Structure formats: structure tokens, C-alpha cells
Amino acid sequence: MKNVPLAEVDHLDRAVLPIGTDYPPGHLLDWHHHRRAQFLHGATGVMVVDTADGTWTVPPERAVLIPAGTRHRVHMLEVSTRSLYIEPDAVPWWPATCTVVDVPPLLRELLLAAVDFAPDYGLSGREGHIAALLLHEIAARTPLPYHLHMPPSEELAALCRSYLSGPDTRTSNATWAAATAMSERAFTRRFRAETGHSPAAWRARARLLAAVPLLRTATVTEVAVRLGYASPAAFTAAFTRAFGAPPSRFAGRHSPYARGCRPPEGRTAPE
CATH class of the missing domain: 1.10.10.60 (Homeodomain-like)
Known part of the structure; x- marks a missing residue:
């Protein structure tokens, strides 16, 4: 799914909802929260995530794990996101506070594949296995120190x-x-x-x-x-x-695996 508001698909019986969203340069996604946990990865650009407890800077090739129900805002600096919205029951190990992690090549490729899924993707075949593997890969990540309390x-x-x-x-x-x-x-x-x-x-x-x-x-x-x-x-x-x-x-570079997904001018969808 690409440029689809979460509210339109949140009701679906899928533990993992992959959504890719393109943002215009400098976009501010103002204060909001999700019922689901979120794995927020920028295929391009840099993100700055604020909560009441701190601020997390997300460089290229990184992502931030946002706990379910956490009120946050995101500054998008030339960003095209690849997000996963995940039922909290499916990830009891999810961190209690926002956490920046690395996104190695396998995880990047899985994310790029997942955002092409239909909203009601099949659970028993290739797409279901990719969704399950994404959770295994995320669980293996270790926190990185890109935050301030x-x-x-x-x-x-x-x-x-x-x-x-x-x-x-x-x-x-x-x-x-x-x-x-x-x-x-x-x-x-x-x-x-x-x-x-x-x-x-x-x-x-x-x-x-x-x-x-x-x-x-x-x-x-x-x-x-x-x-x-x-x-x-x-x-x-x-x-x-x-x-x-x-x-x-990090100087003067966009992600080398972005595959041309530069944010189109003026186009946005809510996270």
C-alpha cells in the first residue's frame, strides 16, 4: 500500500500493515498517535521524532520503533517512508519508548517488497511469510544512540x-x-x-x-x-x-536503495 491513510485500513485483520508514504520537503506530521505500534523507516531523507519524553533523530538507513498509543510528531526532511503498523499483541517485546535502530540490507528489501502488498494480502503464501520475517528481523535489532531525553x-x-x-x-x-x-x-x-x-x-x-x-x-x-x-x-x-x-x-547523500522514490511535490498522506 502506498499513500494510503492508516485509518482506511486499520480495521483489517492483519497483524502487520505495510504502508509507504511520500511527503513534500520539510513536511511536519503534527502531534498524533496510533492504536498500533509503528516501525517508521525513511527510504530517503532524515526524520526527527518528538514525544513528551524526548526527541529521536533518524538518519538514512535507520528506523524508529514507536510504541502503540505514543503521542508523537515527525519532521520529514525530504522523506519517503516505509512504515509497518503492527498489532500490539503481535509484538509483546516491542520497546516501551521510541527506539532508533539500524536497517540492514535484508530488512530494507523486505520493507520495499511489503509496501507493494494489497491491503488484504494473503497470510499463507509469500506475503504472509514476508510479514512474519519482518517481525523476526525487527526483533533482532539493537538500539542506537540517536536520542535526547x-x-x-x-x-x-x-x-x-x-x-x-x-x-x-x-x-x-x-x-x-x-x-x-x-x-x-x-x-x-x-x-x-x-x-x-x-x-x-x-x-x-x-x-x-x-x-x-x-x-x-x-x-x-x-x-x-x-x-x-x-x-x-x-x-x-x-x-x-x-x-x-x-x-x-551522512554528508550530502540520500539512501542508495531508494529506487527513485523522491517525495513528489505537494503530495502527502497521513501516517
Whole structure:
């Protein structure tokens, strides 16, 4: 199924519903939730998934597992998705929070095949076996560190979301403490208690996550300068240490297996 709203097929007696959706550049899929669990994979582009608890950046060749009933929104940056909507009873092992995972070649090919299924695809033949194999492959994935936790308090969460919209190296612990009318020491203690990280460490990770979508259209050097790193080498070292891969792996590239599925201008279907 391609460009089909989930609501039109959610009632079907299929544990796995594969849907491919094309989005115009920069599309924001606003706050919503699904009755089913979702495996959200971008065949092209980069996605940023927000929930009340955190933010997950999904680079090319990755996907995010979204638990059933989780309220979320998705920023689509030149994205054509390959999603699976899955009955919760079929995946009791599904993570309790959003989780970014890798999508190796076999899983990619299974996803590409599955989105060509009819809504009422057969369960006993090839299509049913592919659907079952998809769940086995997803269960074998391990979490990747492309996320940031949000403080539970509205006051601190607002600071963090504002920073994510435009990371600025001039922002300091003192800046944030003043905004909350707290001493710097008290603010740092509270922030660490709510997130498990110091404010400075949280902002450093936020800058690295912000680099992932920037690398689609800018060079490593340009991104390093924009995010305030002393040099491209310093940026590369920090990025590689955080994510296990150099930024050059994501620079100026779309997924090589996308097969021409660039999002058509102005066309969209709800997730």
C-alpha cells in the first residue's frame, strides 16, 4: 500500500500493515498517535521524532520503533517512508519508548517488497511469510544512540526544545539558570536530576544530533562551523565518539536503495 491513510485500513485483520508514504520537503506530521505500534523507516531523507519524553533523530538507513498509543510528531526532511503498523499483541517485546535502530540490507528489501502488498494480502503464501520475517528481523535489532531525553518539568523542557530549534554555542548554564530564576548551581543540580546529564553535556549532544539533518545539504566543514566547533577535526571526533560513525557517512547523500522514490511535490498522506 502506498499513500494510503492508516485509518482506511486499520480495521483489517492483519497483524502487520505495510504502508509507504511520500511527503513534500520539510513536511511536519503534527502531534498524533496510533492504536498500533509503528516501525517508521525513511527510504530517503532524515526524520526527527518528538514525544513528551524526548526527541529521536533518524538518519538514512535507520528506523524508529514507536510504541502503540505514543503521542508523537515527525519532521520529514525530504522523506519517503516505509512504515509497518503492527498489532500490539503481535509484538509483546516491542520497546516501551521510541527506539532508533539500524536497517540492514535484508530488512530494507523486505520493507520495499511489503509496501507493494494489497491491503488484504494473503497470510499463507509469500506475503504472509514476508510479514512474519519482518517481525523476526525487527526483533533482532539493537538500539542506537540517536536520542535526547526531555526533562519532565515544563519549565526545563521549554528551554530544551527552544535550544533544539537552533543550537547556539553562546548558551550557557548561567543563561539557562537566569531564565528560570535559579542559581547556576541549583539549576545544574535540578537539570541533572531530571535528565541524568549536566546541562552542558545535554547541549553538546543536542548540537551533534542537529548535525545529522544539516549534513544532508552541507559539508562537514560547513556543519562544524555552523555548530561552533573549533575545527572540522574536532567535530568529526565528537560525532564519531557519540554515534559510532563519522559525519562524512551522512554528508550530502540520500539512501542508495531508494529506487527513485523522491517525495513528489505537494503530495502527502497521513501516517
